[in-house]
Amino acid sequence: ExxxxxxxxxxxxxxxxxxxxxxxxxxxxxxxxxxxxxxxxxxxxxxxxLQAIFNQCYEDGAYADVIDYRQPPPPPSFGSEDEVWIDELLKGKGLR
Known part of the structure; x- marks a missing residue:
C-alpha cells in the first residue's frame, strides 16, 4: 500500500x-x-x-479462447479476498 x-x-x-x-x-x-x-x-x-481499449484488444485477440482461466493468475500476487473476487468473476463469465 x-x-x-x-x-x-x-x-x-x-x-x-x-x-x-x-x-x-x-x-x-x-x-x-x-x-x-x-x-x-x-x-x-x-x-x-484505457478500459475501452483493453476490452477491444481482449475481444480482437480472442484471449478468452487462449488463456486458461482455471490456472491461478500471473503476478502481481493477490490477497485472499481478491482471489475470491477473481474466482467468482471468472465463474460468472463461465471461464472457471
Whole structure:
C-alpha cells in the first residue's frame, strides 16, 4: 500500500518536455481510467479510455479462447479476498 491506497497496477503518464509525471494506481477490481495523453509540445492532451481499449484488444485477440482461466493468475500476487473476487468473476463469465 503506497500512494495512499492499495494497488496492483500503476499507470504512468509523462510529457517529453516536462519532468512531471502522473500516476494512476488501480486494483484488479477497478475499471481502468480515462487518462489524458500528451501529444505534441504545446498541444492539449486527448482523453484515452484505457478500459475501452483493453476490452477491444481482449475481444480482437480472442484471449478468452487462449488463456486458461482455471490456472491461478500471473503476478502481481493477490490477497485472499481478491482471489475470491477473481474466482467468482471468472465463474460468472463461465471461464472457471
Amino acid at each position: 503506497r500512494l495512499g491506497k492499495p494497488w496492483h497496477y500503476l499507470i504512468s503518464i509523462s510529457r517529453a518536455d516536462a519532468p512531471e509525471f502522473w500516476l494512476y494506481p488501480r486494483t484488479v477490481r477497478e475499471r481502468l481510467p480515462v487518462i489524458p495523453i500528451p501529444l505534441a509540445i504545446g498541444e492539449s492532451e486527448v482523453a484515452l479510455d
